[in-house]
Amino acid sequence: MKAWQVVSLGRKMLGKLALFLVGLIAMLKMGSGVTMAVSMVLSIFVYAMAFGMSFAIGFVLLLLLHEWGHLMAAKVVGLNVSRPVFLPFIGAIIRIKELPRNAKMEANVAIGGPAMGTLSALICLAFYLWTDSLLLLVLSYTACLLNLFNLIPCDPLDGGRIAVAITHRLWWLGSLVIGGLYLYTYNFFLLLFFLFSLYRIWKNVDLKDDYNYYHLTLSQRLAVAWWYFGLVIVLGATTLYIGAIFNGR
Incomplete structure (x- = not known):
């Protein structure tokens, strides 16, 4: 990249970061119910300007x-x-008000999102097969990609909190994937994810300081692995199937 391109990219990154922080602070100062409702409406409005109202409503419902x-x-x-x-072009976040007792509990909470997301993708696909609605097909495909991305095994994504209950070595794979995606897209938030994932790897390289938290039995790790790789397989297969439908239309 040329020098002026680097400067321009840096300005855009800082602008997006500032907007994100201001929006997040403003949302968190409101009550939880009001915050959720206002942020949903705001997200629908922003997505509607970019993709149309029907997709915007469906996408926010998926989130x-x-x-x-x-x-x-x-x-x-x-x-x-x-x-x-809900934060436009970021997604949605929830705040855990008390810490999980161990990595298995944290992984269970993290699995809940992609599990429900996978179910929503399959429901959209089923209704597409019934109605032949292109919108439902697009929403199903979007749900697959959204949840597959979330299952990348690096913090702060869901996959990072799930993978550590299997083996923390999966963090290295996740960081490589996120780093590759950043180099392909130059998306600012992917860069943040990449840097954060490297920090977590450096901080907890052997996890000895939190041995009790991360110490799980083999059966517990296998249970988490079953859910994790099961979701990845179902989402991956559904994504390929929908891609074949798009190619055949």
Whole structure:
């Protein structure tokens, strides 16, 4: 990249970061219910300007279902979490109000989002096969890509919190994937994910300081692995199937 391109890219990154931080601070100062409603409406409005109202509503509902999966999983394991906050072109986030007791509990909460997201993708696909609605096919494909991305095994993505309950060595794979995606897209937030993932690898390279937290039995690790790789396989196969439908239309 030329010098002027680097400067221009840096300015755009700083501008996006500033907008993200201001929006996040403003949202968190409101009550949880109001925050969720306002952020949903704002996200729909922003996405509608870029992709149209029908897709915007469907996409935000997909994000809501993903986050609701986290909320339900957190309730099952007994954790208190906030309602989701939606940030345009970022996605949605929830805040865990109390720390999980171990990596298995954290992985269970993390799995809830992609599990619900996978279910929503399959439902959209089923209704497409019934109605032949292109919108539903696009939403199903979007849900697959969204949840596959979230399953990349690096922090702060869901995959990073799941993978560590299998083996922390998967973090290296996730960092390579995120780094490759950044070099391909030059997306600012991918760069943040990449740097954060490297920091987590450096900080917890052997996990000895938190041995009790990360110490799991083989059966616990296998249970998490079954869910993780099962979701990856289902989402990957569904993505390929939808891609074949697009090519045949």
